[in-house]
Amino acid sequence: MFLRRVTLLKEKIQDMKSYPFSVSAIKDMETLDLDHEVTFFVGENGSGKSTLLEAIAYQCEFNTAGGGRNNAHDVDSSQAALGDYIRLSWLPKVNQGFFLRSESFYHFATHLDQLAQDDPTFNYEGYGGRSLHHQSHGESFLSLFLNRFRGRGIYLLDEPEAALSPARQLAFLRIIHQLVSTGNAQFIIATHSPILLGYPKAKIYSFDSEVIESVSYEDTEHYQITKGFLNRKERYLEELFKKEEESEEG
Structure with a gap:
């Protein structure tokens, strides 16, 4: 591991009721230890996991709109x-490393096309040799993972599964394993x-409680x-739709 710990600097916070400190998991955070090669943040939307990941990217001096240290482009809501x-x-x-924001990946691909237009020597090295816009969404993600993720680095990924089928998620796990094994x-x-x-052997942090806590894989809601859906x-579905009908009647 390279990054060992994240500490919230509470002495710098002037208003604990303002965003993002109004988010429970963020407000009550002290330090977060990162003692595994692979760490997952899980939680419902709005629980603070992406907010913390984006802040880490900011401190790594990665582009918070998505990219590495040398990618200069911007999108709405990219301020950490x-x-x-x-x-x-x-x-x-x-x-070295990369910050992937699934929600702004289109803009990152457009940024690369602009670089290619401005610089004839830019050949999409590190991105599969061609425009990410000329690949399917899933293909472009895997091209990034296979070609851009290499060498010594830290990789911060916000919902990388967004464009990946189950089979490609398994392929991505293999990519992670190959890189971590080095x-x-x-x-x-x-x-x-x-x-x-x-x-x-990954560490999983849940943001769904008042404090960020480590959980086992089997204890995640995911x-x-x-498992419950696949097993029965x-x-x-019967119970789900029954609850929906009862809600409508009420």
Whole structure:
């Protein structure tokens, strides 16, 4: 691991009721230890997991709109609200890596096309050799993972499963394993995918309680709901639709 700890600098916060400190998991955070090569952030939308991941990217000096240290482009809502209020502890510090924001990946691909237009020598090296817009959404993600993720670095990924089929999520797990096995890569991933969460020996932090807490894979809601649905689909749907009807009648 390179990044060992994230600390919330509470002495710098003037208004604990303002966003993002109004989010319970963020407000009550002290330090978060990162002692595994692969760490997952899980939680419902609005729980703070993406906010913290974006703040880490900000402190790594990655483009918070998505990209690495050398990608200069911007999109709406790409400012890291928490970025100035955390401290990262490294051993050793690395400057290489990438921040993937699934929601702004289209804009990142457009940014690369603009670079190619401005510089004839730009040949999409590190991105599969061709425009990401000329590949399917899933193909473009895998091209990024296969070609851009290499060498010594830290990789921050916000919902990478967004464009990946289940089969390609498994392929992505293999990519993670290959990189981690070199001893030169660290991953921090915010996800809703029970497939990705199954990566062996990963640390999983849940943001769904008042405080951020470590949970086992089997205790995640993602695993429990998916397992329950697959094991008794008909009963599961029957109960779900019954609750919906009762809600409408009430």
